[in-house]
Amino acid sequence: MKDLDRYVTIIGKPEIDEIKSLGKYLKGRRVHHINSTKSGGGVAEILQRLVPLMESLGIKATWDAIEGNAEFFDVTKMIHNAMHGQEVDFSPEQMEILEQTNRQNEKLLDEPADITIIHDPQPLPLVTFRREKKRPIWLWRCHIDLSEADYRVWGALRHYVEQFDGSLFHLPEYSKGLGIPQYILPPAIDPLSEKNMELTLEEVQTTVDNFGIDPEKPYIIQVSRFDRLKDPVGVIEAFRMVQEWHDVQLVLAGGSASDDPEGVKVLQEVREAADNDPDIHILDLPPTSHIEINALQRGARIIIQKSLREGFGLVVTEAMWKGKPVIGGAVGGIKTQVIHNVTGFLASTIEGTAYRIRQLLANPGLSDRLGHAAKEYIRSNFLLPSYLKNWLLLLLQQEHMGERITFLD
Template structure:
């Protein structure tokens, strides 16, 4: 992806927002910020760091990104951490811990000089968490950034990870319900979308039509779309049930269920089979298995739809909801997790509990195009003000300033003329 700078976002987020970021960052000029995670490509964390690093540097910070090395057995253990943190019941043995600690020590030997000199070290997720104890001469503030839903972690895994993250100066969770009791400040920073990424950038009508034509989706009837991997918690069968409830009452529409990630996931394959079986007899239901890099296709499907559905039964933050709202589409979403933070009845969409509820709200919105349009506009503005990467970046700068100045309720960062001395 081409590196962007902040000026690229001025038109979308607003000049005032970008100017505010520059003013805030002036107080951190020259600060050495090191992000550490476990992979350079693939996954949400790498996607965030891909845009965050260039923007932090554009703001005058000295940001870098380190990746821990490992081998299969090491990553098997960290995968166990990841699954356990998300609530799966897993087995964590002393042997696994030894494998983890031995490899993290090797990484610490390599990274220690950079990490110990940094003003801020941001450790992403549990994989590199143990680095803190292995950098005893550290000078800066260390923050553990947990991107995972840790509301109900496996007890053994959390006990171990907790012992590694307790010593940090702070931790960051994506939602307040994910936060765990820890003896340091716990910040809440919600995820965000990049409005210039292939998944969210403006695309023209011609490209949208081409995608719809490629997948045989008629454009003479309203299209309802749910984008998500084929997972029971995303309730694709509930969406089909809602759609059938609508069509049984002579309602004419097309339903698109599109997602990826099923091929290497036995559970996903099973769900996909069930979805295809449920959809088989209905030519107006389009089940699309997309490759993981089909960002522009997803963008086109969302933009060409009348409204977006995300009828999850369990959800983290729900970035597909944010993406739909950004495209001026009201979203009909399950009343769970982060979807609740984004959908507000009669403003940005509707929260629903059942397939019948989804059918009712879809009918209501499609029956009133003016309401659909009005809610779409509110939805986009809501994302512009709250869930673009500029807000995400502002919150990172804010917690760094807060921690750097000794976190209190009220921090004055009025040292513009002296800040270079502070951080260089």
């Protein structure tokens, strides 16, 4: 129980005890997660945390990644892009590569398991072995926004999905009208990770100083890749409107754009829009800068996520967890997290964003109210223990199919 007990100070003992009570019903169940990589990316990151927590409750949780050659991963990258709505040229030969690689990974299913959980599209064809391997329950966890998925590629994969017992999506908007149950299971953040753990005031101040941000002047921040869909130039335009009223700084902190030609271009546009303004800090940070981002968010007065399109938006979850007032674009999962005027503000335009920034800068009481509600909303719904609880529920539900209310003995 040691792992789960680390969260007692964050969500309270009663909540942890409730999760342990649920876990008792699943003791000894063999749960096998399969995805496409053990390192890198959000799926591996969440599994690295989820699997040990399941184990700590007595569930025999295991995790494997399918192996494939470069050709296979080219195909899966193409599928990934198509799922995100990009038009791709997907041929029957590429489908064959996907299926063949999955056949080669069939040995992953040799050990018995009560519940097999496939993450994302890459290992989908493994489900064709469900009878042969005598594995009774199969669930598909989709971590991708499928709402704009290329219909040809999705059409080719759908028949695999419909061989599962259930599918899991982050948001209702991602569901696909399937003939199997579609569970809504939002993602979560780990409050103990480097990105989210508590920092001392000194650590925050040191980071702020290191980046050359004036500690005497408040700053607003947007943390995001340099990507047009995150509208960094729009943020600068909103900031210009705010500057007429407030002496304030703007920080745009983004991931490294060196391997992304489009990112390099956007970063250039952002620098041009900033026009060497000493109050605008553009930080092109390496992907390992978790503590730095954490400190920058904690030091900010307001956090912005002015996305034009967004997945669930875990960066917003992280911002809200730090008790900051967030102004977010009214898109994707931001709408689920930011309840307008309760846990933050939603804004769809540059002018609207500027107005909300001004309102928050002028009204610390309002900032405190929104920031406090934001933190509590995340605490109740989008932290790792809640995510684990939802998984336990889902696993238990498989043993009580067809019931809308189940009383556990």
